[in-house]
Amino acid sequence: MNPGVELRRAGVGDVPTLVEIEQATFQADAWNAEMVAEELTGQGKYYIVAQLDGRVVGFAGIFLVDDPDIMTIGVLPDYRRRGIGRVMAEHLIREAAGTGASQVFLEVRETNEPAIALYRSLGFTPVRQRPNYYGPGRHATVMRLHLTPQAASPAPTSRSPEPHAAPQAPEPPPALSAPQTAPTPQRAPNPTPNPTPPTPLVLGIETSCDETGAGIVRGFELLGEGLASSVEEHARFGGVIPEIASRAHVEAMVPVLNQALQRAGVALSDLDAIAVTAGPGLMGSLTVGLATAKALAVALAKPLYGINHVVAHALADQLVHGPLPPRTMALVVSGGHTSLMLIEGATITPIGATLDDAAGEAFDKIGRLLDLPYPGGPHIDRLAQQGDRAAYHFPRGLTRRQDLERHPFDFSFSGLKTAVARQIESWMDDAVPIPTADLSASFSAAVSDVLVSKTVAACRAFDVDTVVVGGGFSANSQLRHQIAQAGEQAGLTVRIPPLSLCTDNGAMIAAAGAHAIVHGQPPSALDLGADSSLPTTHLTPTTT
Numbered sequence: 001m002n003p004g005v006e007l008r009r010a011g012v013g014d015v016p017t018l019v020e021i022e023q024a025t026f027q028a029d030a031w032n033a034e035m036v037a038e039e040l041t042g043q044g045k046y047y048i049v050a051q052l053d054g055r056v057v058g059f060a061g062i063f064l065v066d067d068p069d070i071m072t073i074g075v076l077p078d079y080r081r082r083g084i085g086r087v088m089a090e091h092l093i094r095e096a097a098g099t100g101a102s103q104v105f106l107e108v109r110e111t112n113e114p115a116i117a118l119y120r121s122l123g124f125t126p127v128r129q130r131p132n133y134y135g136p137g138r139h140a141t142v143m144r145l146h147l148t149p150q151a152a153s154p155a156p157t158s159r160s161p162e163p164h165a166a167p168q169a170p171e172p173p174p175a176l177s178a179p180q181t182a183p184t185p186q187r188a189p190n191p192t193p194n195p196t197p198p199t200p201l202v203l204g205i206e207t208s209c210d211e212t213g214a215g216i217v218r219g220f221e222l223l224g225e226g227l228a229s230s231v232e233e234h235a236r237f238g239g240v241i242p243e244i245a246s247r248a249h250v251e252a253m254v255p256v257l258n259q260a261l262q263r264a265g266v267a268l269s270d271l272d273a274i275a276v277t278a279g280p281g282l283m284g285s286l287t288v289g290l291a292t293a294k295a296l297a298v299a300l301a302k303p304l305y306g307i308n309h310v311v312a313h314a315l316a317d318q319l320v321h322g323p324l325p326p327r328t329m330a331l332v333v334s335g336g337h338t339s340l341m342l343i344e345g346a347t348i349t350p351i352g353a354t355l356d357d358a359a360g361e362a363f364d365k366i367g368r369l370l371d372l373p374y375p376g377g378p379h380i381d382r383l384a385q386q387g388d389r390a391a392y393h394f395p396r397g398l399t400r401r402q403d404l405e406r407h408p409f410d411f412s413f414s415g416l417k418t419a420v421a422r423q424i425e426s427w428m429d430d431a432v433p434i435p436t437a438d439l440s441a442s443f444s445a446a447v448s449d450v451l452v453s454k455t456v457a458a459c460r461a462f463d464v465d466t467v468v469v470g471g472g473f474s475a476n477s478q479l480r481h482q483i484a485q486a487g488e489q490a491g492l493t494v495r496i497p498p499l500s501l502c503t504d505n506g507a508m509i510a511a512a513g514a515h516a517i518v519h520g521q522p523p524s525a526l527d528l529g530a531d532s533s534l535p536t537t538h539l540t541p542t543t544t
Contacts, residue, residue, distance in 0.1 A: 005087050010040055010047035010059055017056045018049070025074035029134065038386070039071075043481065046095055050075070050084050060088035067320055067498040068096035070106040073115075085115075089122060097147050103320070104147065105498055107140040119143050126263055128215075128225030128500065128507070142500050144222075200272040200517045203260070203296070204510025207289030208281025208309045209335075210234055210245045212252040214260035215507030216271075217514055220318040222507050224263030228252035235374045239364075246284035253292055260506065271302055275513025278306030278524070278541050279534030280336070286530035294526055303523035306541045307512045308534055309504075310337050311348055313470035315515050315539075316508035317497040323518075329464045331455045332536075333479070334471035335360035335375070338411045338451070339536050340458050343468075346519035350536050351458050352409030355398075359447050360473040362413040366443060369424050370436055380440045381476050387441030389478070394419050394446040399453070409458045416446050441478075448479045452486045459492055468495040472503045516540050 010018065015036050022030035031039065039061065040047050050058035058075035062068055070092055075084050096104045107130060108115045116126075124143040131139050199219035206213035212228045230248035234240045261267065276293035279286060290306075297304040314330035328343045329351070338359045340352035357365070360377055367376010397412035398404070420443050427434050459467055469483060480496055487494035501507060521540050528541060 004052055005082075005084055006051040007048050007088065007091055008051070010049045010061075012037055012040060014049055014056060014059070015040070018059050021056075021059055021074045021076055024077055045071070046092075048088060048091060050088055052079060052082075052084065058084045058088060060085075060092055062092040062095060064096065064099055068099060068101050068104050069498065070096075070104060085118060086122070089118065093122065093145065093147075102147050104145045105142060105500065107142050109134055110139045110141040116141065116143075119145075126224075127222060128263070128505070129227055129259065130500065131227060131229045142225075200514055201266065201270055202273045202275055202305075202510045202513040202517070203257075203268075203271050204307070204506045204508070204513055205257075205274070205276040205289045205293050206309070206312075206504055206506045206509045207249045207253075207285045207292075208277045208279075209285060209504060210240050210248070211504045212249050212256050213504060213506030213509070214256045215505060215510040216260050216264040216266060217319065217507065217510040219514055219518075220323060220511060222319045222511075223266065224260050225505060225507050226256035226259030226263070227505060228256050231375070238368055238374050240282070242282045242284050245282055246288055249285055249288040253288065256506075257292075268296065268300055271300065273303045273305060273513055273517060273523070274300075275305040275307050275509050275516070277309045277312070277509055278528060279309060279531035281309055281530075281532060283530055283532045286532065290528065290530055294528075298526065304526060304528065305513045305516050305521070306524040306528045307509050307516070308348075308536060308539055308541070309509075310334075310339055310471075310534075310536050311341070311343075311539050312508045312512035313502075314341070314343060314468050315512045316470055316501045316505075317468045317495050318515065319501060319507060319511050320497050321495050324468065325466050327462075327464050327466070329455065329459045329462065329467045331451065331467060331469045331474075331483075332471040333359045333451060333469070333473035333476075335364065335377075335473070337471065338413075338473075340409050340455060341536050342462055342464065346516060346521050346539050348537060348539055351462070352407075352411065352454060353536070354411040354413065355407070356412050356414040357417060358473075359411070359413060359451065360471075362417045362447065363473070365417055366420050366424075369421055370434065370439075377473060377476070380444065381478070383437045383440035384444040385441075385477060387435075387437030387439070389441040389445035391435070391438035392423065392442040394423075394442055396446055396450050399450060408461070409454050411450060411454065413447065413450075416443070444476065444478045448476070448482045451479060452483045455483065456486050456490050456492070459490070465491065466493045466495065470497065470502060470508075475499045475502045512539060 015033050018036050019033050044064050046064055047061040049056045057079040060073040061071045063071055073085050073088055124145045126141050127144045128142045129139055201218050204215045210230045215225045216223045230245055233244050274293045274297045276289050310332050313332045330341050330343050332339045336358050338354040342349040342351055363377035363380050364375050367380055372379040395415050397415050398407045484494050516539055
C-alpha cells in the first residue's frame with residue numbers, strides 16, 4: 001500500500017468532501033450531494049475513502065450484487081500520480097473476490113488513457129466498446145478482469161449504473177493501439193466445413209434492431225467484442241426507423257468486425273463457425289447481418305448457424321456463469337419481447353409470452369408520456385429508485401384467478417399502460433405537478449411483480465431450480481433486486497448476466513452459436529432467410 005494512505009468505509013458524513021472530489025474529477029458528469037448520498041446507502045454498493053495527511057483525498061465504489069462492477073474511482077488533482085487510485089482499485093478487487101466472483105467488469109472513457117493504463121496494469125483487458133455511453137460521441141471501453149483461484153486480485157462485475165466513473169491513474173500511459181485491419185477473406189468454391197471442435201471459436205453477428213454487434217467466444221469464454229449503435233439517429237423520432245437502422249448496419253459492419261477481431265486477438269481464418277441472428281427483428285436489419293455472415297461462411301469455408309435472437313439473450317449468461325444446467329427456466333424481457341421458456345440443451349419449450357405490449361414497450365410508451373428521452377426505460381428506472389413503489393396501485397395484468405386459469409404464465413401490460421396514462425392525463429388536466437419518481441416506482445413495481453411471480457410459479461410448475469434472466473429490460477434495477485430476493489425465498493438459483501450482456505450484442509449470438517455446436521445442432525443452410533417473427537420454439541431455425 002502507498003505509505004500513509006489509509007482506507008475506510010465511506011459514510012454520509014463524507015458527502016460534502018466526496019462532492020468536491022466528484023466535481024474536481026468528473027466536471028459536468030459529477031454527481032450532486034443527493035446522488036452521492038443515495039449511492040453510499042444503495043443496496044449492494046460498497047464505497048471507500050482514501051485518507052492522506054489526515055484529509056480525505058479520494059473515494060471509490062463497487063457494485064457487489066450479481067457480477068461485481070467497479071463503478072467509480074476519483075482522486076483530488078493535487079494527490080494524483082501517487083498510487084492512491086491503484087490502492088483503492090486493489091482493495092475493491094479484493095472485496096469482489098471475497099464474494100466468490102470469478103471476474104470483475106468496469107467501464108472507462110475510451111479517451112482516458114491514464115485510467116486504461118492503470119486497469120491494464122491490474123490485469124483488466126478491453127472486451128467491447130459502449131458507444132455514446134457518457135453522451136454523444138463520448139464512448140466507453142468495457143474492461144474485464146478474470147479472478148484467479150488465489151484471488152487477492154480481480155473478480156466479476158456488472159456494468160456501472162451511473163455513466164460517469166472514469167478512474168484516475170498514477171502514471172500517464174501509452175495509448176491503446178489502433179485496431180488492425182482484419183484479414184481479407186478468400187472465396188472458397190463450394191466450401192465443405194471441417195468438423196467443429198468441442199470448444200469452438202465462434203464469431204457472432206447481431207443486427208436485429210438498432211445495434212450492430214460482433215462478438216468472438218471460445219466455448220463460453222468471451223474473447224472480444226465490437227459494437228455500434230444508431231440509437232441517437234432514432235431518438236428524435238421517438239422510436240426505431242427501420243431504413244435508418246439498416247443503413248447504419250451497413251456502415252458499421254466492417255469496423256465492428258475488425259474491432260472484435262483485434263480485441264480477441266484472432267484472425268478470420270482462425271474461426272471455427274459463424275453465428276448470426278436470423279430473427280426475430282427488423283427485416284432489413286436482419287438481412288444485413290445474414291448477408292455478412294453468409295459471405296464469411298462461404299469465403300472461409302466455415303459452418304453457418306442462424307440463431308434465435310430471443311433465446312440468445314438467455315444463453316448469454318453462460319459467458320459469465322458457465323454452462324446452464326440440463327433444465328433451466330429463462331425469462332427474457334426486452335423492448336419487443338417478454339417470454340418464459342424452458343431450456344433443455346438445444347430444446348426450447350415456450351412456457352409463456354406477452355399477449356400485447358412487452359414490458360420494455362410499456363416503459364418506452366410511459367416514458368414518452370412523461371416527456372423523457374428515448375428510450376424511456378432507463379430514465380424511468382432511475383426515477384423509480386428515488387420514489388415509493390407503494391405510492392399508487394396499478395393493475396397487475398393476468399393475475400386474477402380466472403386469468404391464471406387460462407394464462408398462468410402469459411403476460412399483459414396494455415391495461416397497466418392505459419391505467420398509468422390515464423393517471424398522467426388526469427394530473428395534466430388538473431394542472432397538478434406529476435410526481436414522476438413515485439409514479440415511476442409504482443409503475444415499475446407493477447411490472448416487476450408480475451414478471452417475478454409468474455417466473456417463480458413456472459419454476460415450481462415445471463420442477464426447475466435454476467432461472468436465468470436476460471434481455472435489455474433485465475437491466476432494470478427493481479426487477480434484478482426483486483427476482484434475486486424471490487429466488488432466494490423459493491430456493492432457486494437466479495442467474496443474471498452483467499448489464500453489458502443484457503442489451504443486444506454480438507457476444508450473446510456467439511454464445512448461442514457455441515451452445516448449438518456443443519449440443520450437436522446441425523449448421524444452417526446457406527439459403528437461410530431472415531424471419532422477423534421467428535418464434536421461440538427453436539434455438540436455430542434449422543432445428544426440427
